[in-house]
Amino acid sequence: xxxxNEYALIxxxxxxxxxxxxxxxxxxxxxxxxxxxxxxxxxxKADEFKSCGVNxxxxxxxxxxxxxxxxxxxxxxxxxxSPSILVNDAGQGVYGKFQDTDIHREVDIVNLNIVSVxxxxxxxxxxxxxxGSGKILNLASIASKAPGPWHSxxxxxxxxxxxxxxxxxEELKDTGITVTALLPGPTDTDFFNKADMNESKxxxxxxxxxxxxxxxxDGYNALMNGDDKVVSxxxxxxxxxxxxxxxxxxxxxRMAEMQKPVNEK
Numbered sequence: 639x640x641x642x643n644e645y646a647l648i649x650x651x652x653x654x655x656x657x658x659x660x661x662x663x664x665x666x667x668x669x670x671x672x673x674x675x676x677x678x679x680x681x682x683k684a685d686e687f688k689s690c691g692v693n694x695x696x697x698x699x700x701x702x703x704x705x706x707x708x709x710x711x712x713x714x715x716x717x718x719x720s721p722s723i724l725v726n727d728a729g730q731g732v733y734g735k736f737q738d739t740d741i742h743r744e745v746d747i748v749n750l751n752i753v754s755v756x757x758x759x760x761x762x763x764x765x766x767x768x769x770g771s772g773k774i775l776n777l778a779s780i781a782s783k784a785p786g787p788w789h790s791x792x793x794x795x796x797x798x799x800x801x802x803x804x805x806x807x808e809e810l811k812d813t814g815i816t817v818t819a820l821l822p823g824p825t826d827t828d829f830f831n832k833a834d835m836n837e838s839k840x841x842x843x844x845x846x847x848x849x850x851x852x853x854x855x856d857g858y859n860a861l862m863n864g865d866d867k868v869v870s871x872x873x874x875x876x877x878x879x880x881x882x883x884x885x886x887x888x889x890x891x892r893m894a895e896m897q898k899p900v901n902e903k
Contacts, residue, residue, distance in 0.1 A: 645693075647671040647714070647721035649701060649758070650728030652679040654827030655777065655820075658854030659725055660687060666858075669693040671721055673710060673728070675700050695719065701728050701754035702746045711761035723861070724762040725775045726755040726799075731792030731833035733897075744791045751795035756802070763815065770814040775861045776803045778819040780874050784881040787894035788838065800867070807866055819867040820857035823874030825850055837899045846873065 646663040650656035651672035660670055664687040672687075672694060674680050680696040687694050697713060699706040714721065729751045732743050759774060766772035779792075782800035786793030800819050807817035824830075824840060826847040835841065853870045860868035869875045881889050 642667045643669070644723070645669045645671050645695075645719055645721040646723035646725060647673065647758075647762075648725040648727060649673045649754070650777075652676065652683050654727075654829060655822065655825060655850045655853050655857070656725070656727035657683065658850040659727060659775070659857060662854050662858040663723070664690040664692050664694075667692065668723065669695075671695045671697060671714065671719065673697050673699055673701070702750050704749060704753050704757060707754040707757040708761070710758065711765075715765075720765050720769070721762070722766070722769075722771060723773045723775070724758060725777075726758060727775075727777045728754070729777055729795070731789055731829065731835070733789055733833045733835040733838060735788065736790050739791075747791055748795060751792070752798055755799065759806070763810075766815055767813060772815040773861050773864070774803075774815065774817045775857055776817065776819050777857075778803065778821045778867070780821050780823045780869060780878050780881075782819075782821060783878050784884075784889035784893050785886055786897065787890055788897040788899075789833070789835075789893075792833070793893075804866065816861075816864040818857075818861045818865055820853070820860065821867060821869045821874070821878070822848060822853040822857075823869075823871055823877060824848065825853050835897075837901070838897050839895075839900055840897050842900065848874070 646668045648656055648660050651660045652674040669692050677698045684694040684696045699710050730747050732739050776799050778800040779796040781793040782796035803817050803819040824847045827850050848871045856868050856870040869878050
């Protein structure tokens, strides 16, 4: 296998879609900078990827905290590492009616899903623009395409990520740096459990969830092609097409019916 001697920096790299993306990069000869909160999980996954014959650097950071996002890039600089690919995968949601949910948790989610992403992307661009090359993959979601009652803050953060990704992509079009947004639908990861969504009606359809492997492969291929965005999975493409022709209030009502608790009338 060809060693590319290029690093891919991946947040949320120890589980779910982030882990599967890390696997794609390792299989294709990219060295990895893996970022997650848990030291032990990072070490376990790093040992696994090293068996692909690539270098793996692990950095434990809590991206709910903006200082940790800045510190991550400082550590890379100190070690003379300039990743040519940035994958902003880490993200969380919180389930429930906005009037009832914990504001501190929601502010944390905004910090993780938006603030850390724009900090890491800014640092990546400052590093890569003089080199004239680089690729960015931002995890949006089909949630970015419709308002999400019962999951309102998460949907709002992903709408931001999609809009902002499209905007900076246009700004960067003559720089040699591409920006790609990956829009998965419901995927079989620990996301719903972390978001306390086990009572949601959406979980009744769990057999039809995408696998994180499929989503990662779609994202990897779109990134390598320099595509602006990819909706992963046929069912999700149909969902997005329906959202695009519905009014926002219709889309919100439909999403509420899909996401409300099973016992809610």
